Amino acid sequence: MxxxxxxxxxxxxxxxxxxxxxxxxxxxxxxxxxxxxxxxxxxxxxxxxxxxxxxxxxxxxxxxxxxxxxxxxxTTAEAVLVSLQSHNEVLSLLDSAPSLTLSPDCTAITNLEQNSFSKLFVCSISPQVLASLAAAIGSNTTQSQVLNMITHLFSNPELGLPSGGKHNNGFTYIVSTNRAREVCLVLGSDEALSTHNDIKKPVLTSSCPGWVCYAEKTHPYVLPYLSKVKSPQALTGTLLKTTLSKSLGISPDRIWHLSIMPCFDKKLEASREELTDSVWNTNNPQQSTKGIRDVDCVITTKEILMLAESRNIDFFSLPKTPISPSHQPPPFPNKTIGDFLFPSITPSHKNEQQTSQAGTSGGNLHFILHTLLAQHPGSQLVTTRGRNADVLEYCISASTGETIFKAARFYGFRNIQNLVRKLKPAKPSRMPGGKPFGSARRPGKAAGGNALDFSYVEVMACPGGCTNGGGQIKVDDPIVLERMGFGTENKPGPQEQKAWLEVVDEAYFSADEAPSPQEGEKANTEKGRVAGISPSYIRDTLKSWSDLTRIPLDKLAYTTYREVVSDVGxxxxxxxxxxxxxxxxxxxx
Structure with a gap:
């Protein structure tokens, strides 16, 4: 799907x-x-x-x-319904009423009572989206340059969306989901390595909504294995809406959050009732039954180009340089969260954790493996390829040869089906004294190795990971055809798509992002950094967030799942x- x-x-x-x-x-x-x-x-x-x-x-x-x-x-019903979240909805909301305006000290809204339909527009962007656009633009374009172009599109009153429309509205804050991804890595590692949680082993990643939707509808017996940590998109939405509503004294429904993602399934994730203020905004007596979404609308990489075209803007002609100081967004209302969301960018600083070993889907498993390697000096990591390139098995062994941790990576529904079959529980025998039957082999049998259960499995619906999401720019899209010189008679095939994906992956791994000032200070003194991330800084930020909102962290950063039962048939x-x-x-x- x-x-x-x-x-x-x-x-x-x-x-x-x-x-x-x-x-x-x-x-x-x-x-x-x-x-x-x-x-x-x-x-x-x-x-x-x-x-x-x-x-x-x-x-x-x-x-x-x-x-x-x-x-x-x-499949079809979802394909029809996800079209409701589109670039047209973005334009419609921008034209619905004048946007909310921050006070000079950025601590309140100055025109809150003038129009009940006014919104504060905020946007979050996935690094996989930036990589896809960087590959399409070419000329060694970096992710930070693409982010500058999107900032111009969404915020520049002379060149972008604010230059037209009924009210000349634009987006006040534009953030990368990369920072929320780091939070998910730290919390996911704590969850997978803890022996005091209610999640069955192996722990399965839950940041891919296509995989979660598939599990809820077809294999509910795997739900107890799913990680309860929110995805980077969902966590970013909760972080923005809770912090801004608390700091500015406005209700969450006055904040309109647009997310730009590499796959259509993220639109389905945004519609989940588990990802609304009904979970965390328990003190609001006027709260609607289904709650206010943490992510109001999701568009994909391709839809950015459609959004620009709808306003007669040539996206590829937008400046790659930062927006001018006069058009810079106002300071974030909360300094601690603002410094976390908006780290300083330096082209010479390469993001340490964006490596090919981490994969293109956030690096959940990579972070856990490196956490364990740091905790067990002298241990070794052995990687074994499975039946195809989208199945990898990992084993960490101590210097004595004892197995410490075993994990795997399953990408693509073909491989996911094999995984869920191995997790299927055995059926009790109806015969007196009979043994359970019908259970497939449990996961963990490496080629030539002993049958050991995995402790963690990174699961993604798309073969190749998130850079290959359904909403990404593909090799047969017109802009790529023109760039790579394909004509109408020699259209690209699977091999060309594979080569194109390698270009996107290269752009993804060449991300340039520097740590925030507080994180940089910790980096000088802390030896416990893992894959370029400071877990203590992440935990300090989470504590500040919970203290600011007065909401427990389990309601802010974690979610739940449920079996979906249909009456069809x-x-x-x-x-x-x-x-x-x-x-x-x-x-x-």
Whole structure:
């Protein structure tokens, strides 16, 4: 789903006449309900013709969140619904009302009461997005230069989005999710290496929403293994909304957070009810039932270009240099969090932890392995390739030869299916005294090695990791075709896409980011840095965040999962059942 998902792919699983259970909960006022006992409503896709009134009660309106409550129409329904979060929504919100304005000392809002629709616009960007755009631009463009270009697009009143629109609105703060990623690495390491938590081993990463959605809908028995640490996107959203609402004295719904991500599944993650202020804003008596999202809208790398084009802006002509001081964003209301989110950038300083060994999906497993290597002097790390390049197994052994830790990396749904089969619990025998049966082998049997359980597994839905997300710029996109000299007769194939991904990965690993001033001071005295990250600085920042908001860290940085149960199929007619099965095996109308 993740690697190939596109808003244009709307004919894969769902077919005309397949019933959706969600519209039953909110019946439309027109047309009138049918006289039959059936309460099914047909989902109408673009280009399809609705059935006759005797066959259907009319098109159903389904919200984005509804998709997560149904496992019946997995791929197409999500593809339709994620289109609701798009560059058009960004432009619509920017034109809804004048944006909120900060006071001169950046501690309050000056025009809060002038318009109830006014928002404070903030944006977060994934480093994989920056890498994809840097590769598309070429000429050795760096991630920091791409971030400057996006800053111009979102904030420059002369060259960017604020130069047009109804209210000339722009984004006040633009941050990288890389800092939240470092928090996730530290908390994830504590979680995986702790023997006092309620998570089963092996601990499975949960920052990939495609993988989480797949587990919740099809293999709920793996949910107790999922890491409870939020993803960098979700953590950034919580950090921005809690800090800004507390520091500026405004409600979270007055802060509109746009996230730019490499994959479409992140739009589904943003719609989760577990990632709203209903979890952490427990003191708000006016809180809505479903809560205010920590991430209001998600667009992908390609949609940045569409956003610029919608306002007749040539993204690739935007300056790579920093925005002028007169257009610089105001200081962040909280200095501690501001210094953490906005580290100083120096082109000569290379980000130590962005290495090929860490992978292109954040480096969760890499950080844990290096934490253990630092804790056990003299230990050795051995890496074994699995059945393909997206399966790797890791083993840390002490100098005595004793195994200390064993972990693995599974990328792509083909490999994930093998993993979840190994985690499937055994079924009890119905025979008296019989042994459990039906359990596949548990993970951990390396080639030629002993069968040992993994302690940690890094799981990502996309083959090759997050730089290969479905929303990234691909080799067959027009801008890349022009850059690489492909014509209409010699379109690129899989090998060219593989070569293109290597270019994106190179841009990802060449990130240039310096530590914040406080982190830099700790670096001079602290010997416990892991993969370029200071765990003590991260923990100090988390404590300051919790103290500022007066919210426990477990409500700020952790989340939960739940089995998704569908009623689809329980009341289907024979015709509908045949249609659904035909769609799932590649047939249909």
């Amino acid at each position: 993740s690697a190939i998902l596109s808003a244009d792919d709307l004919n894969d699983f769902i077919s005309p006449g397949v019933a959706c259970i969600k519209p039953i909960e909110t019946l439309p006022s027109a047309p009138p309900p049918p006289t039959s006992e059936s309460l099914e409503f047909e989902v109408i896709l673009d280009g399809q013709q609705p059935s006759s009134p005797s066959q259907s009660a009319g098109p159903a309106e389904i919200s984005l969140t509804d998709c997560l409550a149904c496992s019946g129409c997995v 329980k009341t289907q007619t024979d015709t509908e059942r045949v249609v659904e099965l035909a769609g799932k095996i590649g047939g249909g109308w």
